[in-house]
Amino acid sequence: MIKTEKQTGRRSLALAAGILLFLLTLLPSVILGQDAYVIVHDQLDGEVPAYMLTAKHLGDRDIPEFMNGENNRQSLTPASWGTLLFYLVASPAAAFLLNTVFVRAVAFIGMYLLLRKWKVTDWIAYIAAMLFSLLDFYPVYGLAVMGQPLLLYAYLQAREKKGGVLPYLAAALFAGFSSPVLAGFADMLVLFAVLIVLLVRKKPGVKETGLFLLVLIAVYGILYRDLIAQVLGGAGFISHRTEWKVGTGDGWSELFRELFHDGLYHAESAQASVVPWVLAACGAGAVFYDLWNQEQKGTVRKIWIMAGCAALVSAIYATWKCEAFNTVRRAVGGFFISFRFERVFWLNPLIWWAAFGLTAQALKNLAMMPRIGGMERGKLARRASAALFAVFMAVTAVTIFNASPLKQDISRLVKGSKTSDASFRNFYSEALFREIDDYIGKPKDSYKVGSVGLYPSVPLYYGFFCIDGYSNNYDVAYKHAFREAVAGELAKKKLIRTYFDDWGNRCYLFSAELGKNYYFTAEDDEKVKDLALDAAALKRLGCEYILAGVEIKNAEETGLEYLKTFERPDSPYRIRLYRVADGEGEPG
Numbered sequence: 380m381i382k383t384e385k386q387t388g389r390r391s392l393a394l395a396a397g398i399l400l401f402l403l404t405l406l407p408s409v410i411l412g413q414d415a416y417v418i419v420h421d422q423l424d425g426e427v428p429a430y431m432l433t434a435k436h437l438g439d440r441d442i443p444e445f446m447n448g449e450n451n452r453q454s455l456t457p458a459s460w461g462t463l464l465f466y467l468v469a470s471p472a473a474a475f476l477l478n479t480v481f482v483r484a485v486a487f488i489g490m491y492l493l494l495r496k497w498k499v500t501d502w503i504a505y506i507a508a509m510l511f512s513l514l515d516f517y518p519v520y521g522l523a524v525m526g527q528p529l530l531l532y533a534y535l536q537a538r539e540k541k542g543g544v545l546p547y548l549a550a551a552l553f554a555g556f557s558s559p560v561l562a563g564f565a566d567m568l569v570l571f572a573v574l575i576v577l578l579v580r581k582k583p584g585v586k587e588t589g590l591f592l593l594v595l596i597a598v599y600g601i602l603y604r605d606l607i608a609q610v611l612g613g614a615g616f617i618s619h620r621t622e623w624k625v626g627t628g629d630g631w632s633e634l635f636r637e638l639f640h641d642g643l644y645h646a647e648s649a650q651a652s653v654v655p656w657v658l659a660a661c662g663a664g665a666v667f668y669d670l671w672n673q674e675q676k677g678t679v680r681k682i683w684i685m686a687g688c689a690a691l692v693s694a695i696y697a698t699w700k701c702e703a704f705n706t707v708r709r710a711v712g713g714f715f716i717s718f719r720f721e722r723v724f725w726l727n728p729l730i731w732w733a734a735f736g737l738t739a740q741a742l743k744n745l746a747m748m749p750r751i752g753g754m755e756r757g758k759l760a761r762r763a764s765a766a767l768f769a770v771f772m773a774v775t776a777v778t779i780f781n782a783s784p785l786k787q788d789i790s791r792l793v794k795g796s797k798t799s800d801a802s803f804r805n806f807y808s809e810a811l812f813r814e815i816d817d818y819i820g821k822p823k824d825s826y827k828v829g830s831v832g833l834y835p836s837v838p839l840y841y842g843f844f845c846i847d848g849y850s851n852n853y854d855v856a857y858k859h860a861f862r863e864a865v866a867g868e869l870a871k872k873k874l875i876r877t878y879f880d881d882w883g884n885r886c887y888l889f890s891a892e893l894g895k896n897y898y899f900t901a902e903d904d905e906k907v908k909d910l911a912l913d914a915a916a917l918k919r920l921g922c923e924y925i926l927a928g929v930e931i932k933n934a935e936e937t938g939l940e941y942l943k944t945f946e947r948p949d950s951p952y953r954i955r956l957y958r959v960a961d962g963e964g965e966p967g
Contacts (some may be wrong), residue, residue, distance in 0.1 A: 390501060397505035401487050404513060405480055407788035413472045413804035414796040416787035418517060419898070421645070423806045424834045425849040426519035427471060429455040431840065434466040444839060446848040446857065446886060447827065447920055453605050454853040459521025460602045461556035471840070472803050479518040482525050482556075487512040489529025494736040496532060497681055498674055500743060507736035510776060513783040514728060515647050521556035523563070524646045527729035529553065530566060537591050538584040547594050554598035560606070562646075562725035567595055609852070616854040620717045624881035628705045634697035639689060642727055650731035652778040653738070656771050657731075660738040661686050663745065675744045678737055685734035692730065696721045735775065742768040798951045799900060806834075808950035812841040815945050815956060819924065827921045829864075829888045831912075832905060832929035833954070834897045846920045851884050858883050864920060865889050867911030888912060893929065901946055901953035905929040914938025914960040925957040 408415040417423065428445075433455055436442050442455055457463050465474035465481075490511045494504035516525055533549035536542045557563050570592040577585045600607065609618065628634070642648035664671075664679035671679060698704050699721040708715040746764035780786055791800065798805055816823065827844045830837070835847040846861070862869070862879065869876040871891035878885070878895060887897065892907050899905045910931050915938075917925075925931075925939055934941050938960035946953040 393501045393505065397491070397502075397509070400505070401484075401509060401512065404509065404785050405483065407785060407792055408479065409476070411788055411791055411796065411802075412476065414791065414800070414802045415476070416784045416791070417475075417801055417803055417806075418515065419801050419806060419834075422517055422519045423803065424836045424897075426458055427475060428836045428839045430457055430463055430466040430474070430519070431471045433457050433463060437467070443824065444842065444844045446850065446853060447846045448844070449854060449857050453609060454850045456603070456606060456852065458519055458558050458561065459523070459556045461552070462519065462521045475518065475803060478521070482516070482518050482522060483512045485522055485529055486514075486516075486525035489526060489532060490732060490736070493528045493532040493535075493733060496535060497733075497737065498678065499736050499740045503739045503743065504736060506772065506776070507732060507739065510735070510779045511728065511732040513779055513785055514649055514732075515782060515784055516728070517645060520558070520561060520645070522553050523557040523561040524725050524728055526553045526557060527562070527566075527726060528733065531729065531733075534570070534588075534591055537587045540587065547591065550591055550594040551598050554595050555602065559599040559603055560719070561722060563595065563599055565723045565726055567592060567599075570595070617856070618852050619855040619858045619883050620852060621855060622858070622880070622883065623716050624877075625705045625708045625716055626877065626881065628700050628702040631697045631701040631703065634700050635693045638696050638724055638727070639693040642731075643724055646725040646727055648728040648731045649779060649782055650727070650735075652775050653731055653735050656742075656775075657682065657686055657734045657738050660741050664741060667745070671744070675741070678740050678744065682734060682737045682741060685730050685737065689727065689730045689734070692723050692726055696724045739768070739772060742771055798949060799902065805951050807837055807840045808947070808952055809841060811945055811947050811950040811952060811954065812838060812843075814947070815926070815954060816841070816843075818943060818945070818956070826923040828924045828926055829917065829920075829922045829959075830897075831888050831890060831910070831925055831927040831931065832893055832897065832899050832907065833926055833952070835887060838926055843926075846917070846922045847887050849885050849887075853886065858886060860916075860920065861886050864913050864916035864922075866916075867913060871911070888925070890929075897928075899928040900951040902951075903929075904953070906932055908932045910934075910937050910939075912937050912939075917959045918961055922959050925959060927955045927957060928952055930955060931957065 432442050432445055433452065436452065440452060441448055442452060445455060462478050465478045468474075469477060487508045489508075491504050491508035494507055495501070499507070511528070512525070514525075522529070529549055530553045533542075533546040533553075537546035537550075553566075554563065559567070570588060574585065574588045574592060576582075577588060629637075637643070640654055641651055660679075660682050664682060668676065668679060742764070746768050796802065819826070823842055823844055827846050828838055829835075829846045835845050836849065839845045839848065865879070865888055868889050868891050869879055872894070874894060875889045875891060879889065890907050890910055892909070893899075893905070905928070907929050910933060912925075917938075931937070931939060931941075934957055939957040940960065942956045942958055944953060944955050
């Protein structure tokens with residue numbers, strides 16, 4: 380009884396310490412607020428304005444500020460309808476922070492519960508969950524990546540008939556805060572495969588697996604009914620996705636190694652320092668397999684399964700993306716072009732960090748093993764094993780910390796935040812764009828703007844009505860009309876021409892001189908010597924002003940009238956305002 384009370388006390392202390400440590404990792408970003416570190420790519424340049432405008436026009440079919448207002452709400456479908464709730468109740472900056480905290484919390488809780496279910500020691504589970512929650516993920520995608528451990532834990536609970544309705548509620552939560560076209564389809568495919576195996580082998584859990592899968596399908600079906608309608612031909616417009624083309628891919632082995640060893644952005648798993656240890660654990664587990672007890676053997680088998688899953692996901696990714704299969708995709712077309720099946724790699728963080736926790740447990744078990752091969756292990760051997768375990772944990776922790784947003788935020792707290800730092804406040808620079816708005820002096824809905832050398836999401840965030848934007852699903856007719864305005868620049872450089880014509884998600888006013896760069900600061904003092912935009916085409920799109928993050932040296936020749944330069948000490952930008960000439964070549 381006394382021993383049980385001590386064990387309970389130690390577990391309670393470990394729980395309190397784990398929660399406190401996790402909360403401390405959140406503190407720097409909460410203190411910094413809008414000055415905290417943030418990934419700009421696919422977040423501030425796209426998804427944040429999508430959430431903001433969807434929240435503003437929740438009951439409307441059209442969003443007039445976005446891409447000339449000619450594309451309906453399907454052009455800004457949120458990556459997570461659940462995440463939209465934050466934008467409905469708070470300012471965009473506060474919503475972004477709240478969502479980040481929420482996703483990190485779910486990531487921590489989910490990985491901890493999963494590893495504890497797999498009999499991983501408390502404090503190892505805490506460390507693994509902590510490191511997993513510190514990955515440099517994309518909060519705007521909700522639980523698509525970081526909610527995977529909770530989803531797997533919930534499924535295992537449901538299959539074992541534990542927790543009542545809670546596992547199914549967890550499945551609904553995951554679906555509500557993720558997207559079927561990001562990672563959701565992979566989860567449903569896995570569950571469907573498991574269901575088939577259970578049916579064929581007549582194993583228990585068929586009903587629970589089917590119900591769990593049905594919950595995901597039902598929630599996704601309700602939330603993404605417009606997307607489903609479009610796939611079935613009821614969108615109201617022909618998507619630009621019909622013009623997508625598959626470019627030249629790398630070799631299969633290069634792609635496999637890239638994902639298996641390094642991982643990819645969007646689903647950053649940072650597993651490079653973990654891979655050798657996991658593979659070594661696979662080998663050691665086989666060598667010493669007969670020496671483990673049943674629980675320890677279960678740990679080893681799970682490591683093998685995780686390593687196998689990592690290899691399988693990498694193989695699927697490499698096959699879908701390699702040039703050999705791209706030839707087939709180009710020949711078949713349709714679904715094989717538009718569907719991003721390689722996104723199964725979004726399961727990678729779950730796989731590798733579950734493998735990390737299991738590997739740490741296996742190393743701990745090895746360090747504590749009193750006998751090997753029928754012989755007593757000496758103190759030196761046990762200490763060497765313990766040292767190996769400590770090195771593994773320390774090296775991994777340091778590696779993840781150095782690559783984490785936490786390190787960035789601690790540095791900003793200590794040294795102070797700069798206007799050159801990537802942050803919510805600096806990127807959107809509301810005070811600067813308020814000055815531009817005041818200078819123009821007209822209602823924003825009475826004119827439209829375009830951006831050169833500047834992410835269109837910046838003026839869009841402030842409330843300007845924009846002809847350009849970032850969307851993965853808009854009217855192909857608008858793409859063609861927009862192309863007329865940038866045809867001169869596209870003709871100069873194959874890189875941006877194929878980028879727009881064969882993909883086109885970024886419907887931007889490109890410059891061949893700038894390439895695929897859209898962020899320039901006052902310190903850069905970048906200049907475009909020869910910009911070839913079609914002023915008449917811009918006018919047909921309704922564009923009256925150009926906001927440029929660079930100086931356009933031939934502005935007058937290309938049909939633009941320079942008006943004024945705007946900059947502030949609290950903004951990284953130096954924005955030039957130009958007026959677009961009318962169809963006769965005179966300023967409108």
